[in-house]
Amino acid sequence: MIKKFFFVLFCFVSVLNFAQTKVSGVVLDEFGEPVAFANVLFKNSTEGTITNDDGRFYMESDNNHSVLQISFVGYETLDIPLTAKVTYKIEAVLKESGEQLDEVVIFSGKLSKKNNPAIDILKKIWAKKRENGLRKYKQYEYDKYEKVEFDLNTIDSALIKSKMFRGLEFVFDDLDTSRVTGKTYLPIFLNETFHKVNGDNVLGVKKEKLQGSKNSGFSNNQAITAFVEDLYSDYDIYNNYLKFFDKSFTSPLSKTGVDVYNYALADSAFIDNKWCYNIIYYPRRKNELTFKGDFWVNDSTYAIKKINLEVTKSANINWVKEIYIEQEFDVVNDSVFLLKRDYMLSDFSLNKKESSKGIYGKRTTIYNNYKFDIPKDKKFYKQSVDEYSPEAFSRDDTFWTKNRLERLNKDEKGVYELLDTLKTVPKFKSYYNIVSILGSGYVEIDKWNLDIGDVYSVFGYNDAEGVRVRAGARTYFGQNDPWRVEGYLAYGFDDDKVKHGISAKWLVDKKSRLIISGGHRQDIEQLGLSLTATNDVLGRSIASSSVFTVGSNDRLTNIDLSAFSIEVEPVNNLRLRVGNSYRKLSSALPNAFSLDYVDAESPTGISSQIKQLDFTTTLIYTPGKRTIGYGVERKNINDEYSTLLFNYSKGFKGPMDSDFDYDKVQFSYGQPWQIGGFGRLYSTVEIGKTFGEVPLGLLNVIPGNQTLFSIYNTFPNLDFYEFVTDTYASVHLEHNFNGRLFSRIPFMRKLNLREIVGLRGVWGELSSENIALNTPTNIPLMAPSDQMYWEYSFGIGNIFKILRVDFNFRGNYFDNPNARPFSVTGSFGFNF
16 A cells, blocks of 8 residues: 555656646537547647547646636637646537637638638748758758657556566556656667768768667667667658658648648747747548648748647558657747757557557657758768667767767666566566567577577478478577578478478678678479579578469479579679579479470480579669668668669580570569559569570569469469560559548548559560470460560458458450469558
């Protein structure tokens, strides 16, 4: 009882120390219906908020306030006396009134775009936006400090006493209350970074150099760091669209904002001796990727002084209940406003119910020490930056005391101590290991510096092996290992054979990323699932072990592959790889699928096995790609970058009994396109040609797909080996509207479904010489040479938040043997 008393006393003292006034509640009309987007503010101040879709609000202030004022058009303004510093569960009932508000005009519903003073101001913001902030200078530099925190929220006695936290009750000794939502929370993770930033508006370049990085309890877990980097990427409120959680939200300052937002001029006041207008905005329709909130804009420069953005609960985004953003700008002189502080809070939860428990993700970014018009040489920006050097991750307390632009509060300081303590608790270590296995697919054996896995490949099935089991392992001393060895053993119960694979790679030089790699694999595989072949020793397509397939999945190949390569990255994101491979190919089921070809040197005139020595040069360019880590393997942070690949292979006849002399040239270009608020388009173009006569096993197979999974860059209505070419050109287009269309249909809005459309085509030909060489095979040799083969598809995503179903239609070549005019494929995953 005494402990509970002191805990309550501690919370009360925290309230006195960290916030002077806190309020929360709901705004209703006289019929008990919630009033959405009502204006709630502390009277005689500029501190306010807007109720959410359910009429609820929460607000706190560092100042003392005695009256809360609530107003909405068509209702009488309501003043509520605040008799205590903390007043929760307010139920404010607004009464209807035909009178206008005395001082502030508030609008509701769909507002007219004509004769609206707010939109007139918005147009001036558009005209001035390229003159505001950093855009007014030729060059700029500044310091950027960022901290990201994750907290368990909506903590109650039931959670504290649950079996999950039995033995871990001490972690709840330091609970706090969110100033945005009013919910209790427990900090569990903290990440701090400090960057030096340089930019040149004339050259159109920007460079960030990491000076320091610090994590609570996960100092070596770059997977978490990469997740945080991708989750909280930088944004500019002046841009038309703001990307959060892989979704593009329409900015309230966007030129297209008038089509999706209602704007209202609400107030005007002095802020830091600058006269500013206050504009409130809210969505015109539900279920679109939009915000609600307000901003203060200067009356002469039309630069934003303050802005608040809050994602409405109806927005089509998964696993996120709330997103709240605040930005403050500093006045440098009469005409320049620069970003000073950026705060973002996300409430991750399984559902959007008010009482649901979840995790807060909070990012605070402080900008300071701005300097302007100090030119840097072009070489400065071209020099590669070792973003994740060991020195940056091992900064001492003196460094952070000097460069931490915002002090840690008591809770944030406690995170470091809490995680250090938790790492010694067996139950917490068990939870951490389970999450780690699910995320990476590997079971960590620390005492052996070994990982067992991956666990998702243990079981499989195909027509040649029947049921298949696999066990693998890799060396793992840390995430930045300069070398790594990986291998596996597999066994098929029908063919009663053991398969194996082993590979090794070594990072010789960090600066140029010189990597030497090699390996060997003997296995059964479904070839032809990709036009642009690689010599990844341990790479195996999903179709090789797919349990469920359409039609006969018997065109499988025995592969015995040895490979060696050297890779270097002379320029950031430009990789050059040279290597050689030696492979033996034969059919795994000769009666159903033959790789036989004409061989004049064979006693029978026919050979069933291919032996081939190749030398390959590959150039891969990925502009805009961001990675994390400095070991032989790095993790990608983002996915919005293009990929250009050029591959040249030379086959030799003679050495090591190699059978064929040929040349193969291939090129591919993949690009994601963000189409404003209409979602994302993925595009891929591939072309290639093989010079010389080669057997079926070395030709370019148009990638069919007989699995039940939706696999990008394949044709779901083609069987494996239905089309075979030596010259080809293909294009794949897939557009995800992210619910933009379904949100306009009233009865579909609440389902939050997402529409996907696809269009793909391929043209190719097969020379008469290659047809003659492969006449002994027992499958038809056809190429889409008369006209381009094409397909189209319509998909519905976000079914139950995790499922996607695609309906695929064949466009032509219906006379092919066993042609499939229609198919249904699907996929599942956890996407925002």
